[in-house]
Amino acid sequence: MSSLLRAHQLTCIREDRVLFDELSFTVNAGDLIQIEGANGAGKTSLLRLLAGLSLPYEGEVRYQEQAITKCREDFYQDLTFIGHLAGVKGELTAIENLSFSLSLQQDNTDNIDNAIERVSLSGFEDSYASHLSAGQNRRIALARLWQSTSKIWILDEPFTAIDKAGVAQLEQLFLDHIAHGGAIVFTSHQELQIANQSAQRINLEDLI
């Protein structure tokens, strides 16, 4: 079986500081990969490289053995990325935000109510996002994952601002996703259950 996503000798340099050098790894179906490292180690930089949002100093990222710059459309069909910024518009309601981002991603837009319920936002569907708390905003962004049809998930600190019950639910979702042949690359500074059980770890500090 060919790999889903492959980092090929990635080098990232920011402000003359080498964050990682010739980093290579493979993401296969069923993988749960946690990128580790202290603050400023380069986790966010790596994830943005993987998603094609920025270009590496050297090396390339490959989707199904093809450079992602060459097959943007196919790759993005199969990718869900959630970064430090939630991408939630304060002027739209929770449900409007969700259905717009789903249709951008060509994900499943049926049964949105279910996703809303999963992230415990029932009762807030029609509240404007600017009227919701930090964690509730984050939940609107995460609700996408429940409807996602893409295999590769790249998530930068998905658990920020989420309460304990929410974290547990998300962890369960992660397990389901990899069990169904998906792959997840994520970062987190929190102690997680799943990380201990099933995650591979890539520690950026060990690399240089």
Add this chain to the structure above:
Amino acid sequence: MSSLLRAHQLTCIREDRVLFDELSFTVNAGDLIQIEGANGAGKTSLLRLLAGLSLPYEGEVRYQEQAITKCREDFYQDLTFIGHLAGVKGELTAIENLSFSLSLQQDNTDNIDNAIERVSLSGFEDSYASHLSAGQNRRIALARLWQSTSKIWILDEPFTAIDKAGVAQLEQLFLDHIAHGGAIVFTSHQELQIANQSAQRINLEDLI
């Protein structure tokens, strides 16, 4: 001994939803109070009320038995508040950011290098904040705490984006602060060591 800060029958209503009703509690020197509650329970709203950044629907907050609206200057002399937003300017260097916020707060501006070292930003003093990572930005804001001369600290999710080593250091700082007669009111969704040992908890969901 009189209390440092007292919440007197605070009622908070947002969008016609009562978040808490006639909530009263006292913050004394040496207290470490964790506000708990799920996403959207009203933690941030409560902390902003306590800091005088917004006004309660009913009730009042008292500093040394005086309404804070009547003694703003004295109260703010004795308060350090760090919210969801870090208050760090991307166009200034780490050290410029820190020294400005310290002088605003009339805190100790000697020995700033020490504070920078405490938050592991040595080597990044002269980097512009916009060139630092999410966690490093947050650390610039937190560095203030090491120089703070104020008794009351109000911190909204101070551990967001901070790595594990950083969290441990902060916890130690909290213990030192309350041991020296300070008081801390904070929120966090993470499992903490100190919370189990020495914190009082106020759970917003049990209140209604």
Add this chain to the structure above:
Amino acid sequence: MWKWLHPYAKPERSYQLASTLLPWFAISSIVLLVIGAVWGLAFAPAELYQKEYYRIIYIHVPSATLSMSVYMAMATAVLISMVWQLKLADAAAAAMAPIGATLTATALITGAIWGAPSWGTSWVWDARLTSYLILLFLYLGVIALHNAFEDKALASRAAGILTLVGVVNIPIIKYSVEWWNTLHQTATISKLSAPSMSSEMLWPLLTNILAFALMIGALTLIRFKNEVLARNAMRPWVRELAAKVGDK
């Protein structure tokens, strides 16, 4: 002042007071409006220099004069709310802004229509007209600010600051006629408002001014009640009222 106001400072009481006052204002203003309109349109004599179109005066002058009074009333309400922390004064100020804006627009439009036959142009950039246009902008600014904030209490405080800053403009509007070389307007005004204005014309004009004032009162009461409801949506008495409507 404070003691006299206080009993009505409770939202529910003042809501009821407004409800009892409203019919008196409404009925008297409707009666006077009808009388004033018929008197002005059909019975007042013709004017010497201008033809029948001078009859526009009976709506132009009341709306023009009163629109500025409404602004001052609004500013007073804001001041009361700031000095005595009286939230109801905020509701009153919020209620008045759209009324003032409508009157200003009315005066502008009727003036423009009047100008067409009497000056041969409906708009000139002279002192009074321009500064009056500024008044409309000020009103629109206050209304926009009221609408921009979700929280009514905050909206009132923000709009209140703007209202007070805008008061500086009122004397400028009043006296700009003298500061700035004006064209047609002053001549026309002095012609009509000089003592030479016959009492047969003056009385219907005064009637109309009174009628407009009463109408403004009635409208303010209606809108004031709405504002009180919106600002006290949490109170049980409002909830009861709402439940009645919800059932229907």
Add this chain to the structure above:
Amino acid sequence: MSAPQSLSYRQLFWQVMHRDLKVAVHNKGDILNPLIFLVIVITLFPLGVGPETNLLTRIAPGIIWVAALLSALLSLERLFKNDYSDGSLEQMLLSPQPLFIMVLAKISAHWLLTGLPIILIAPLLALMLHMEPLAYPALMITLALGTPVLSLIGAIGVALTVGLKKGGVLLSLLILPLYIPVLIFATAAIEAAALNMPYSGHIAIISALLVLALTLSPFAVSAALRVSTN
């Protein structure tokens, strides 16, 4: 080669545009404010240059067009800035859907919210400035053809500056020079019309500019966005 598309291009276009309009409607002011800005600017000029009718008649086309230009400029900043700072621009860049269609939809929404109202209120402004009645049709036609060009060209500048903190004034530096041809031909057309001379040549040039902008701008904007979010 690409996977089956669940959304046709047209649907995508409508969806993005609809969203932007919805955001604008929620910020109620967004719809009225460009208009009000225009009215205020138009009011400032007679105050600044004096109220003489002849003078105003002379400069009316220029003033209206410069004001339209500035109004477009002011409102343009919003076009991508908010999307950038809340992260939804990132999400659009990561969508498998073609970016230039989304960009075109956003620009169309911007024009509906700023260009169209200008056209609708233009006769009133012209009246206030005592513009020559003969020139009204020319004013309307040039505005109808020219304001979309303003939105389309402006979007390129906004896309280039969206990642920078500077925004506003750098933007004007980038795009005002590009606006100049539109301004020149539009006012020339109106002045010709006021003298009862033919002006179809000018109109043809503006139309050409519109077609050019319509075909090139969405691609330029897409490329610029990928660069400035890097």
Add this chain to the structure above:
Amino acid sequence: MSAPQSLSYRQLFWQVMHRDLKVAVHNKGDILNPLIFLVIVITLFPLGVGPETNLLTRIAPGIIWVAALLSALLSLERLFKNDYSDGSLEQMLLSPQPLFIMVLAKISAHWLLTGLPIILIAPLLALMLHMEPLAYPALMITLALGTPVLSLIGAIGVALTVGLKKGGVLLSLLILPLYIPVLIFATAAIEAAALNMPYSGHIAIISALLVLALTLSPFAVSAALRVSTN
């Protein structure tokens, strides 16, 4: 009653102003851009109105002042917006130091970055528009007294709208009406000067406006900031 102050008011003022200037220097463009905007707007007018010298001489004072006004307006948005969205405004509100001094310092920095350059470049612009040479001193004096008023009054509008998403255009609705008196008296003074008539009366009124704005605005702005960050 208050605790011993480690910073005198003057130090606080300098520190806040220094910070704002440093931020502007880092965004290099911030210093040049208002100027360039002004130059471009001034260039647009001859293009829109036509190049006749007499006509330009007539409308020059009005155009320069309207452009100065719009340039102030455009740059004003920055005044508190960035501080608001990165949370440093919150920190200022929570400082034991008097807010109105910080506000005054920020407004002064804004004026140094936008008002002062306008004054310095004004003679050049006047030359470009063939302004009457007699009127130059009046132009300079009115700009020197008037531009601080623009910054001071504008700050009130910005402070009121800083918490709102709408920003830009609502701002213009709020403060342009308040700018009109400055515009009227300034251009009237310049026109009087061009006719070699006395204009000290107008200057006196502008000075009065300046004093009024200087005393009231910092407090109005402080109050507005507390409201809009609520």
Add this chain to the structure above:
Amino acid sequence: MHFDSFSDFIAMGGHAFYVWWAYGITFTLLFTLTVVSVRRKKSLLKEIAKRAQHEDKLKQMRKDKKTNESKT
């Protein structure tokens, strides 16, 4: 009565256009404002009722959730 006949009155000495437009617009504007203000009360109360129900629903849901949790 100043006018000789009703049609004279309507004609307003040849200036009917101006007079009737002015009166017409004025009273239309004022009437609209009145209607909008009066109607606002009803829609406001409806809104408040809706929100009250919404709040009850939320409370109910939270209660349900709690009882569920305590069961498990």
